[in-house]
Amino acid sequence: SQQGEEDPQALSIQEGENATMNCSYKTSINNLQWYRQNSGRGLVHLILIRSNEREKHSGRLRVTLDTSKKSSSLLITASRAADTASYFCATSQGGSEKLVFGKGMKLTVNP
Amino acid sequence: EAEVAQSPRYKITEKSQAVAFWCDPISGHATLYWYRQILGQGPELLVQFQDESVVDDSQLPKDRFSAERLKGVDSTLKIQPAELGDSAMYLCASSHTGGRTEAFFGQGTRLTVV
Numbered sequence A: 001s002q003q004g005e006e007d008p009q010a011l012s013i014q015e016g017e018n019a020t021m022n023c024s025y026k027t028s029i030n031n032l033q034w035y036r037q038n039s040g041r042g043l044v045h046l047i048l049i050r051s052n053e054r055e056k057h058s059g060r061l062r063v064t065l066d067t068s069k070k071s072s073s074l075l076i077t078a079s080r081a082a083d084t085a086s087y088f089c090a091t092s093q094g095g096s097e098k099l100v101f102g103k104g105m106k107l108t109v110n111p
Numbered sequence B: 001e002a003e004v005a006q007s008p009r010y011k012i013t014e015k016s017q018a019v020a021f022w023c024d025p026i027s028g029h030a031t032l033y034w035y036r037q038i039l040g041q042g043p044e045l046l047v048q049f050q051d052e053s054v055v056d057d058s059q060l061p062k063d064r065f066s067a068e069r070l071k072g073v074d075s076t077l078k079i080q081p082a083e084l085g086d087s088a089m090y091l092c093a094s095s096h097t098g099g100r101t102e103a104f105f106g107q108g109t110r111l112t113v114v
Helices: none
Strands: A005-007 A010-014 A019-024 A031-037 A043-050 A055-058 A061-066 A071-076 A085-093 A098-101 A105-110 B005-007 B010-013 B019-024 B031-037 B044-050 B053-056 B065-068 B075-079 B088-095 B109-113
Touching (some): A005 A085, A010 A019, A019 A085, A019 A105, A031 A061, A031 A071, A043 A055, A043 A071, A071 A085, A098 B044, B010 B019, B019 B109, B031 B075
Parallel strands (some): A010 A105, B010 B109
Antiparallel strands (some): A019 A071, A055 A061, A085 A098, A085 A105, B019 B075, B031 B044, B031 B088, B044 B053, B088 B109
């Protein structure tokens, strides 16, 4: 079963523009993580935000978390063609801290 | 840089045959995950190990899938018999301490059942 749901499911932008992806989830979480996946490859971790944090930055990435709305957003600023990939949010849940992924969102950055 | 190793990268098998995948996590990582990813969808957790113990296998189709992590290091995921619907990418990941820390993924095994 999948927990998170990314929105939009696909986004196409021009290089240099900002890209915003949203994630909604259903249960209480320990933390929320964002991953990137290039076509046919494994996933790469981008950023982790804990349930008691509201905002976090890493380079061109900014993530926010609203536990009252059970939602998170990932902002990629000044996008590059190399940012073209699928992006997934994942929530760490329960005592076993299992990592449950959303359905993903496909970002295309046009040069 | 340490990586999660998976083999094989690609596997084609006939329906009803047995197939096995191998994963070697990053050294020192106590948690190991196996995920199945169907094209265009997110990874679905099949099984999670903490050292050599299974802590979650609620989504593992136990009639045909089995997983083990003897000695708490590398792991094997087996399917017997394989069905056409098992065609997918099988991803292994490891982390220091469950979902509390980031997970590192291998390149995956692309399984095609014919």
